[in-house]
Amino acid sequence: MAVLEGETPDTVPIVPVIDGYFAPRVIGRANDECYMDGGCLADALMASRERFGYDGVLAEMGLGPDPSVLGCPVEIEGNDVPLVVETLIGGRDDLERIPVPDPWADGKMEPVTRLVSEAGDGYVVLGSVRSPFEYAATVRGLMEFMTDFYRDPGFVHDLVAATRPATLAVGRALIEAGIDALVIKDSFASSSMISPDHYSEFAFPSEAEVIAELGAEVPVILHICRNSLPILPQMARTGAAVLELDGPVDLKAAREAIGPGIVIKGNIDAVAVIEKGGVEDVEAAVRAAMDVEKAGRRFILSTGDSIPLPAPEENVAALVESGRRYGRY
């Protein structure tokens, strides 16, 4: 919490991205069970934190928080990742079909309220919501959405504007529930997918707008997947307190791009290192990250993205242990 409030802690905070993808296995449940059952999800997220002892939990909403919040049918089977099976928006005429969700309906907030009420002083609770740009891509279908960039850019702007109320409604509900910080995910704004020019045109303005509003209440962590190096200077101007960087980003270059003040959360590769690597790889990656960030102390040690279900538990444990070892200031 200290680092979020602009102070410098004595040791690096460790907050890996552990959500409904990895956590259910800690309590021996299948992902689809916890996806539909907020109590199960809360148990899983708590148990995972207790098992590994990191400093913050990501309180996900139950019932497939995001796509289904906007009325897109979602399917999940066994341990798969939830899949949006139908999109809402076929064309301009459908824009008014985008609902403003009620996050408090159907017990979706249960995992969040439980984690907040059961969290002791020992760790923070983060909430997470998708950006308007990501919601827009979801309701339109990612491929159609990205085809619209050239076919009908005005429509892209309208779509992003139409989904902004959804981000704000979910964000406000999470804040009301008492989270300590809010992660805004903008996965598709990544320079691994779209050009920096398109980021500036379509994603950045809405990020800045929602952060202006929600960031007034809690610190905002802006997450963009894969490569974000080319757009980091802009991300730093969104008003986010923390930028969550993914594995492919070179930390040193990132720090140079954004300056010393802003907090970085990242960026151990969740797949290449945590899922596919060994304990030595995790240690080496943590040490390399701390070598860059130790002096500045504006760092939260984390994975760059969600830890996948097949990741070995030793590697998650190693992330926390080596963070404690190399992260002492």
Place this chain on the structure above:
Amino acid sequence: MTDTLERFQQAIVEGDADESTALAQAIVEEGRATPDDICEQLSRAMDTVGGRYETGEYFIPEMLRSADAVERAMAVLEPYLFQQEHDQSGIVVMGTVKGDIHNIGKNIIISALKAAGYQVHDLGVNVSTDKFINAVRETGADLLLLSAFTTSTKPALLDILARLEEEGLRSDIKVISGGASHSEKFAEEVGVDGFATDVKSTLAVCRRMMEA
């Protein structure tokens, strides 16, 4: 190569769908380029697009813009490219396997098969094993064509073959695979009956399988 064909390739690379459609029309009117020339230009254009993506000049929306330019041009070219011979008969089920969403190559093959006379059921992209199995059963297909571009699709291909076996459908159908990352070796490892790399070889393999 004719000047029109050269400009056609350029229009696809730049993702200018109006231009690619107009040039497709011109190619048809000039009537000088052979279908093989056109297909080759098309593939070459998409190779350039892929190259620009790899060097970071293009991102996914730019690739999709080019895919769109191909799709619109194909609507004009289709009757010209594949002479409507209709001398083949047979029921084909085709789709791009689960985890893969590339569809340009699949759509070209489908146009060619239809022109040759096959009755084709296009299942689209990212198709689950269940959907393939149901379609095979419902249509009584003779041939199952699986488009699989990324190397990571091997488990999906294996799954489809295993399910055909399990459901007792395997001996009644010939399975043919293809796509950008395919090699003969890959197809052999997966255990399909046939494999092809372009329109010509696909038509030849399908004909051979139907005759067998």
